Amino acid sequence: AVVSTQSTGIFDNLCKAMCYIIAIHVPLAGLALLPILVGWPEVLYPTHIVFLELVIDPACSIILEAEEEDPDVMERPPRDLRIHMVNLSNALMAFAQGFSILGACMLAYFIDTWYFLCPAEAGNAI
Numbered sequence: 001a002v003v004s005t006q007s008t009g010i011f012d013n014l015c016k017a018m019c020y021i022i023a024i025h026v027p028l029a030g031l032a033l034l035p036i037l038v039g040w041p042e043v044l045y046p047t048h049i050v051f052l053e054l055v056i057d058p059a060c061s062i063i064l065e066a067e068e069e070d071p072d073v074m075e076r077p078p079r080d081l082r083i084h085m086v087n088l089s090n091a092l093m094a095f096a097q098g099f100s101i102l103g104a105c106m107l108a109y110f111i112d113t114w115y116f117l118c119p120a121e122a123g124n125a126i
Contacts, residue, residue: 009069011079017064018086019094024056026098027105034106043109 032044044052086094 009073011085012070012073013064013067015085015090016067017060019090020060020064022086022091022094023097023101024060026095027102028052030099030102031105031109034102035109040113043105 028044028049032042032049035041035043
């Protein structure tokens with residue numbers, strides 16, 4: 001019984017980690033690609049992305065390792081092996097969180113670039 005509750009807790013943490021990774025990489029990819037597709041100056045260069053990955057991945061590991069198990073983990077039956085790590089509702093929630101972060105970042109970038117800088121200086125904002 002102890003092994004099944006430990007595996008359930010580990011599986012729960014892995015599910016949370018996958019949702020976190022989806023939610024955090026949507027804004028990274030969006031901030032790297034969206035300005036180029038729209039014709040704006042670049043927001044993130046490859047070195048920025050590498051640095052963010054060097055910070056985000058260890059932080060994700062540390063935080064999710066310290067995450068408390070759900071209080072009902074001992075009452076749950078062992079998980080079905082056919083259950084996917086990321087189901088549709090969790091993936092949609094992670095994408096929604098990622099796109100909301102991307103929208104907030106792009107809004108801040110747009111306001112900063114177009115309202116606080118004159119158009120001639122907008123290209124040198126980065």
